[in-house]
Amino acid sequence: MGVCIPPHAAVSWGAGRDERRDAKAAHSVGTCTLEPRGYARLVRSGEQITELDEFRRALASEDGVIVIQDRVRPAPIAHRPRCVYVKERWFIEKILSNYGKNGRYYWFTRVESARSRLGADPCSTCLPG
Numbered sequence: 715m716g717v718c719i720p721p722h723a724a725v726s727w728g729a730g731r732d733e734r735r736d737a738k739a740a741h742s743v744g745t746c747t748l749e750p751r752g753y754a755r756l757v758r759s760g761e762q763i764t765e766l767d768e769f770r771r772a773l774a775s776e777d778g779v780i781v782i783q784d785r786v787r788p789a790p791i792a793h794r795p796r797c798v799y800v801k802e803r804w805f806i807e808k809i810l811s812n813y814g815k816n817g818r819y820y821w822f823t824r825v826e827s828a829r830s831r832l833g834a835d836p837c838s839t840c841l842p843g
């Protein structure tokens with residue numbers, strides 16, 4: 715169980731509205747015990763992340779890799795969700811404000827899949843070796 719961040723509330727997919735509201739309340743007082751599950755049901759491995767809530771769930775999942783494809787780079791880079799190079803602000807800037815003109819974000823369960831599908835290189839900071 716990692717650090718609890720607000721998107722977990724929305725991650726309890728399939729929960730009723732009251733349960734989600736309770737989860738949200740628990741987050742605000744730091745007592746949330748929800749596991750970051752459900753993300754894989756919303757965005758499958760290899761799919762593009764195009765919405766902020768998808769991005770937040772990817773961060774909350776703590777599993778898998780977020781692949782950032784940048785127009786000015788030859789190869790996309792795969793990052794762990796916790797990497798310093800994965801920032802909500804940059805996602806908003808690149809994907810939401812610029813309509814993905816300069817880059818794309820993807821989510822994969824495994825870095826190997828990102829490599830074979832997109833030719834992604836592992837980030838030297840969060841996925842060394």
Ligand SMILES: [Zn+2]
Binds near residue numbers: 792793837841
């Ligand atoms: Zn990284």
